[in-house]
Amino acid sequence: MKHLLKMLDLSKEEIIGILNLADQLKYEQKHGIKHPRLQGKTLGMIFQKSSTRTRVSFEVGMYQLGGSALFLSSHDLQIGRGEPVQDTARVLSRFLDGIMIRTYAQQEVEDLAKYGSIPVINGLTDFCHPCQVLADLMTIREYKGSFDGLKMCYIGDGNNMANSLIVGGLKVGMKVSIACPKDYQPDAQILAFTEDYPGKFQMTDNVLEAAKDADVLLTDVWASMGQEEEKALREKVFDGYQINAEVVAAAKRDVMVLHCLPAHRGEEITADVLEAHADEIFDEAENRLHAQKAVLVKVMGGNQ
Numbered sequence: 208m209k210h211l212l213k214m215l216d217l218s219k220e221e222i223i224g225i226l227n228l229a230d231q232l233k234y235e236q237k238h239g240i241k242h243p244r245l246q247g248k249t250l251g252m253i254f255q256k257s258s259t260r261t262r263v264s265f266e267v268g269m270y271q272l273g274g275s276a277l278f279l280s281s282h283d284l285q286i287g288r289g290e291p292v293q294d295t296a297r298v299l300s301r302f303l304d305g306i307m308i309r310t311y312a313q314q315e316v317e318d319l320a321k322y323g324s325i326p327v328i329n330g331l332t333d334f335c336h337p338c339q340v341l342a343d344l345m346t347i348r349e350y351k352g353s354f355d356g357l358k359m360c361y362i363g364d365g366n367n368m369a370n371s372l373i374v375g376g377l378k379v380g381m382k383v384s385i386a387c388p389k390d391y392q393p394d395a396q397i398l399a400f401t402e403d404y405p406g407k408f409q410m411t412d413n414v415l416e417a418a419k420d421a422d423v424l425l426t427d428v429w430a431s432m433g434q435e436e437e438k439a440l441r442e443k444v445f446d447g448y449q450i451n452a453e454v455v456a457a458a459k460r461d462v463m464v465l466h467c468l469p470a471h472r473g474e475e476i477t478a479d480v481l482e483a484h485a486d487e488i489f490d491e492a493e494n495r496l497h498a499q500k501a502v503l504v505k506v507m508g509g510n511q
């Protein structure tokens with residue numbers, strides 16, 4: 208695996224390989240077994256949007272793997288003043304061993320990988336959030352034991368999270384349902400991808416129908432980063448696209464509830480459901496660290 212640009216690029220075997228290594232690294236960390244698999248390596252982390260989990264987990268992850276990480280805010284980089292990504296990629300490739308980037312356009316991440324000569328990891332774009340979904344899959348497998356026969360349901364905006372969850376969920380063998388308003392469906396490329404999984408994918412604007420008998424319920428904010436100006440409109444459009452007690456009751460009795468965070472209580476999830484499922488949701492947040500360390504080792508660590 209050279210890069211992690213989007214879930215669409217990964218085979219099922221690559222996804223399972225990352226999850227297995229993530230479980231192993233988590234086990235080693237919990238048992239105090241040091242694992243400096245990236246000794247002396249440096250990751251550059253370019254952030255054009257805010258972050259709590261992604262920034263901290265990548266930085267700590269690199270440290271735990273024996274390497275180091277540089278936080279590169281677009282406010283300070285020349286990229287923020289218009290230096291082309293093609294040039295940034297070639298320059299950073301001379302200094303670093305890998306780049307993690309959080310930005311708007313997916314094309315920017317693809318270009319960074321194309322023009323640079325070092326591994327690139329997508330830390331979120333408007334199109335997708337593969338690191339988050341790898342952590343979500345890791346958490347689902349941790350709680351449920353396997354993906355066999357599971358139904359995963361996503362409620363809300365057909366955004367970067369929806370795009371990545373649909374691909375990740377279907378690739379590992381789950382059924383996937385999504386409830387979203389008609390004008391806020393996932394990307395056309397993702398909907399085309401689902402056609403390879405007949406009978407496994409359902410899309411509706413009816414929340415309870417999507418949630419019926421689900422083993423896992425997920426949601427995300429109604430207005431993503433970069434959509435702040437649409438907030439008032441989106442509050443109207445997404446009214447009802449919420450994980451609440453009624454939606455949980457429509458799912459299986461032992462349903463898991465996950466949220467990539469940050470959460471907006473009272474919007475896409477109620478406070479009571481979030482608190483009732485806090486163990487799962489914060490294990491999910493912790494698993495960002497383990498899943499990303501596995502990705503870092505896979506792309507930057509040779510054959511380890």
Ligand code: CP
Pocket residue numbers: 257258259260261262331339467468469
């Ligand atoms: N879930 C997630 O990516 O969180 P941050 O925006 O805090 O990195």
Ligand code: NVA
Pocket residue numbers: 331366367368427428430431432467468469
């Ligand atoms: N859809 C959200 C995810 C945040 C982790 C956003 O892009 O802001």
